[in-house]
Amino acid sequence: MTGWRVPIDRLVWADPRRRARKLLQFAEVEAQGARDLFRAAEMTDDPLLRRRLFAHARDEVRHAALFRARGLALRRMLADPGPEHGLGDGLIPGERGFDRLEVERESIAALLAFIHLSERAASQAFAAYGAVLDHDPETRAVIDRIARDEEGHMRYSRAELTRLAPDARRALWVARLRRFWRAYLRLALILADMISRLILTLLYFLLLPPFAWVAKRAARKEAAGWRDCPEHDRAEGRAGGGQY
Ligand SMILES: [Fe+2]
Numbered sequence: 544m545t546g547w548r549v550p551i552d553r554l555v556w557a558d559p560r561r562r563a564r565k566l567l568q569f570a571e572v573e574a575q576g577a578r579d580l581f582r583a584a585e586m587t588d589d590p591l592l593r594r595r596l597f598a599h600a601r602d603e604v605r606h607a608a609l610f611r612a613r614g615l616a617l618r619r620m621l622a623d624p625g626p627e628h629g630l631g632d633g634l635i636p637g638e639r640g641f642d643r644l645e646v647e648r649e650s651i652a653a654l655l656a657f658i659h660l661s662e663r664a665a666s667q668a669f670a671a672y673g674a675v676l677d678h679d680p681e682t683r684a685v686i687d688r689i690a691r692d693e694e695g696h697m698r699y700s701r702a703e704l705t706r707l708a709p710d711a712r713r714a715l716w717v718a719r720l721r722r723f724w725r726a727y728l729r730l731a732l733i734l735a736d737m738i739s740r741l742i743l744t745l746l747y748f749l750l751l752p753p754f755a756w757v758a759k760r761a762a763r764k765e766a767a768g769w770r771d772c773p774e775h776d777r778a779e780g781r782a783g784g785g786q787y
């Protein structure tokens with residue numbers, strides 16, 4: 544992860560509520576990644592790759608449990624855990640899982656290239672998060688331990704890609720472009736969410752006050768309490784099909 548992100552990461556991880564929330568979100572993604580890896584392992588014919596994918600999937604199950612346990616421990620310490628999701632959560636990614644990759648439809652080369660890039664990004668992200676968590680050594684220990692595993696995943700997937708795919712470099716480039724496209728879509732969604740919140744807030748403050756003012760003025764003109772109903776109003780009520 545590049546140096547320009549350090550102040551952002553420091554700011555983001557300083558908030559204990561967001562820290563707990565992010566760890567629980569990471570746990571969900573790791574668990575989803577594990578399910579996809581188990582599926583990929585079941586479909587693979589190569590015995591060595593199948594063994595490695597199973598081992599990888601078991602690691603991701605363990606990561607999910609570690610993140611979840613630490614996230615819940617942090618949450619228990621908070622008087623107010625806050626909302627489940629917060630603005631800008633997408634700006635601090637963890638492992639991306641398979642990012643809705645359809646395992647059944649992908650070639651082995653595409654799958655391994657995707658796993659390699661995804662694990663490399665995760666190991667870099669977790670290493671960067673660990674570096675700004677001096678104030679929370681327990682969370683730091685969890686993240687550092689997981690970052691080391693992700694590095695191992697990054698290495699084995701590259702080695703398997705070289706072993707099984709004749710054109711590993713091409714597969715990596717295609718995977719890079721797909722990741723870039725997904726990153727663009729994620730950013731576009733975050734921006735769209737922020738812009739729609741801003742527009743709705745502006746509408747609330749600009750449009751509601753005039754209506755409130757008109758309603759209050761109309762209410763002031765109305766006399767308080769019961770009032771006598773003239774005879775012709777009652778007749779109209781009957782003609783209009785009143786209840787009595
Ligand atoms: Fe992981």
Ligand SMILES: [Fe+2]
Binds near residue numbers: 603692693
């Ligand atoms: Fe991983």
